[in-house]
Amino acid sequence: MDGGASSDSHISPKGKEEESNRTVLAILVGPPGSGKSTFCEAVISASRRPWVRVCQDTIGNGKTGTKAQCLKAAVDALNEGKSVFIDRCNLEREQRADFLKFCGSHTDMHAIVLDLPAKVCISRCVNRTGHEGNVQGGRAAVIVNKMLQNKEALNLNEGFSRITFCQNDSDVKEVIKMYSELGPADKLSPGEFGKKSKKESGQQSIMKFFKKSAREENSQKEKEGASSSGNGAGNEFPTLAFPSISTADFQFDLDKASDIIVESAQDFLKRVDNVRLALVDLSDKSRIISLVREKVMKKGIDSNRFITFVGDITMLYSKGGLRCTAIANAANWRLKPGGGGVNAAIFKEAGEALDIATKERAETLNPGSSVAVPLPSTSPLYQREGVTHVIHVLGPNMNPQRPNYLQNDYTKGCKILRDAYSSLFESFASVACLERNKKPKLVELKDKTSGESKKKENQEEVKSRNQNQTTTTSGKSKNKENREEVKSRNWGSWALALYNTAMDPEKYKDGLLEIADDFIVLNDLYPKARKHVLVLSRLNGLDCLEDAKREHLPILKSMHSAGVKWVKKFLSEDPSPHFRLGYHSVPSMRQLHLHVISQDFDSPSLKNKKHWNSFNTAFFRDSVDVIDEIEEHGSAKLSGEKLLEMELRCHRCKSAHPNIPKLKSHIAKCRASYPPHLLQNSRLLSASNNDLNIN
Ligand SMILES: [Zn+2]
Ligand SMILES: [Zn+2]
The missing domain is CATH 3.30.428.10 (HIT-like)
Known part of the structure; x- marks a missing residue:
């Protein structure tokens, strides 16, 4: 406990007295019926520490309110020196993040996870009447199941100093007792407690090696989705989402551009297996999308391997359910954030991390070329969307107001645009190899027999294609087995x-x-x-x-x-x-x-x-x-x-x-x-x- 206090003190030096009166913000995590409200009431009635329960179900004058209202109530209480329970489901990381963000350095952030069996939660919901959140009766099962599906594993890295897991009623009782006995000057030791170790006898060994990240969860989710909705094999392929290059601000002719997209894609997909391309545009009235669709159909390109998609390229998974390994950015030659369109959006969503990672790779970009940048795991695009790489690509410019203007020379322009796509796709091929090679365990989990052979294939591929890329080939023959286990952690190349x-x-x-x-x-x-x-x-x-x-x-x-x-x-x-x-x-x-x-x-x-x-x-x-x-x-x-x-x-x-x-x-x-x-x-x-x- 001493260690914790002292390592904090060099961030914001405080006197000992202040240190001893830290407030606690405890986020209850669990579906309806898991007993969050009961937990809070039990602690509040027994505790010597002043606690406030912030409940979204009642915060609007006894009726359901907004998250903003919850946040305000929590901050107000903390400022008065009270500790706070956040009583809402909080099963998703993003929901928790807002609360964590608002706490100052005087507050210890805890999570209490009520990880009770879904059956128990559902039957409690069904049996109760007049619950504040209005989840009762037959709807309960649907809602509880849906919430549990979207649940994201908690991690101390989210900013919690302590996470306590309860698997059953007796755990809950114990934790209630512990929080009830927490006096105003006491502090619970940091770390994770009571984490599940029994149920997943099979998963347990794997979990040891996995850092549960949004990416893996997403891919798990997608697999579930794919099998139930029969979405086709394409969902399992590493996917590159790309905007149409040069046709927005650079004013490249749409008809010519759509030809080049379709030809380059077809060419690439013939040479490289087990990857998927997705042309993305924001608008469903997009002319380029409809041109490309037409031409793709004419050429009979496999729709599992080439798709067109309407949506925001920075929110393909969270808003559209389309999981992409890499997204292409229609970059400017200085590789700078800002400007407009896709470039501005991607840099904004990826956060400063992308800017930094980009600078470590390249200072500028020539028309017709690309550079793949691994996204740090801190980037929201990585965490939320599961995107591991952004590939910057620069196309030809037909806009007299922009640099490298080609004076309407479409011979040059078309060549540069072809170069741009082929460079982009090649960059993606390397990324896809790395990514695929990284998750043999996931494949095995799903299908033991085909996993083996797939894994071998991937390795061959990497060997043949990335011979001079030290990051993928070195040390391979040594420690092969261990390497594969740990590789599943999603480290970029x-x-x-x-x-x-x-x-x-x-x-x-x-x-x-x-x-x-x-x-x-x-x-x-x-x-x-x-x-x-x-x-x-x-x-x-x-x-x-x-x-x-x-x-x-x-x-x-x-x-x-x-x-x-x-x-x-x-x-x-x-x-x-x-x-x-x-x-x-x-x-x-x-x-x-x-x-x-x-x-x-x-x-x-x-x-x-x-x-x-x-x-x-x-x-x-x-x-x-x-x-x-x-x-x-x-x-x-x-x-x-x-x-x-x-x-x-x-x-x-x-x-x-x-x-x-x-x-x-x-x-x-x-x-x-x-x-x-x-x-x-x-x-x-x-x-x-x-x-x-x-x-
Ligand atoms: Zn100084
Ligand atoms: Zn370091």
């Missing part, structure tokens, strides 16, 4: 670079500082400070901090000592910097790695808020604390990714700054002493640190 290095260091040894039996030391490719190295575990299956358990303490300790050793080396060359050793709560690269970073943060690679906050909030977990926590509780405390969105604050004096350049010029000068928290327990290493014995 670039996020595997460290993993590949760890599995096959000899191949990359030129860039490595040290190779030991259980770890490797290397320079961070995008150093965020003058000295920034990674100590990379070589243990296969230890992907990230979340995986680190007691059995890993020896390796965590040897990684820590290696880090300290390198700090000593750096300090012997230059005694001025301070160093921290720590892990990101949610890493962007697969394979557990310890960051060893000097506290100057003087680096052009430190470009944005996310970069800064990943090293200067509780998102960064000091190695010493991680080791302590695992020794004590068996796992390390993780912080949610929302910390990355926090305002920019100097890591020394804690002053706030509006943007990175201002922050950087401040930290270059700031000589305030480091926060007391960092000065304890050797979290901060410097030449004056006694533990180091530099001389």
Whole structure:
């Protein structure tokens, strides 16, 4: 418990008193009939802590109200120092996210999951009368089942400090007792509790390896949908959704464009199996869609493999039920957000993450070419839509007001447009290979016999097509089995670079500082400070901090000592910097790695808020604390990714700054002493640190 409080305190330093009177926002998660209201009433009547129950069913003067009303009521209560129960179903991540967003740093966010059998919930609904939410009688079964279908697994990464699962009535009783006994100054320990372990004997082993992500759930859902509605085989193929290139703002002739789309698509689908293309347009009156439809039918292209779809390309799954692996963006040559149309929409929906990931790949784009950018798992497009890649593509321009105007030269224009589509489709083929290769487990789950052969096929494909792409081929022959299990976690191709290095260091040894039996030391490719190295575990299956358990303490300790050793080396060359050793709560690269970073943060690679906050909030977990926590509780405390969105604050004096350049010029000068928290327990290493014995 102490560990939790102290790692918070360097975000927003507070006095001890304030710390002890934290409020709790507890979100009840469960379908109608799971007993949410009963739970709240039981706790409220017994507790010494002031609780307020916010219930959407009654918030509008005793009648059903809006989510906004719930949010306001919750925030008001928290501001008065009261703790809050949110009593609505909250089965979907998006529903929960709004509540989490509105809480300040004085509030602990809990989830209480009433995961009772659907039968129980339904029969309770059927039996009751006058329930506030008006879910009773025969409708109940339908509603409960529907809600349970849309249910999304909870994850501490959503921002909860604690999630308590109840599987049955006796669990519920216990948890009621626990919350009832929670005094105004008490705090429940963080983490996940009571998670299901019995029911899914088969799923259990798989769950160990899966980070449940929206993408996987979506694909599961789709499979269910596909089998029930007979939607055809196409649903299982990786799908590229693309807008018509160059026909909007670039004013390319629609008839010519539709010919090129259909021919390029047909060509591509002949060569590449098990993929699907979807031409998307916002309007159902779209001329290009109807032209393409006509021509596709004439040519007899398989409708499982080429479809036209009317909808918003950024909401194909959530609004249209169309699951796409990749979406194409009709980009501008500078690969910049904004402008209008598809480009603006995609950058807006994907969030800053796309802008950052794009810049890491390319600065500009030539007409007729494309670049595939893996979406970080933090991106809403990834989480909500299941999109793993955005492929930027630039077509020819026939608009005199825009750059690279072709003066109506359609010979050139058509060639460039063909190049654009073929580049786009090729990029997608690589993405599809990676993605397919990543989920053999899902295939196996569904159909054991065909899964085997499919898997082999995929591997062959990858081998033949991506021979020089190190991310897919390296380390393959080694650790084949483990690799497949863990691969199901959806790391993008670039996020595997460290993993590949760890599995096959000899191949990359030129860039490595040290190779030991259980770890490797290397320079961070995008150093965020003058000295920034990674100590990379070589243990296969230890992907990230979340995986680190007691059995890993020896390796965590040897990684820590290696880090300290390198700090000593750096300090012997230059005694001025301070160093921290720590892990990101949610890493962007697969394979557990310890960051060893000097506290100057003087680096052009430190470009944005996310970069800064990943090293200067509780998102960064000091190695010493991680080791302590695992020794004590068996796992390390993780912080949610929302910390990355926090305002920019100097890591020394804690002053706030509006943007990175201002922050950087401040930290270059700031000589305030480091926060007391960092000065304890050797979290901060410097030449004056006694533990180091530099001389
Ligand atoms: Zn990292
Ligand atoms: Zn400062």
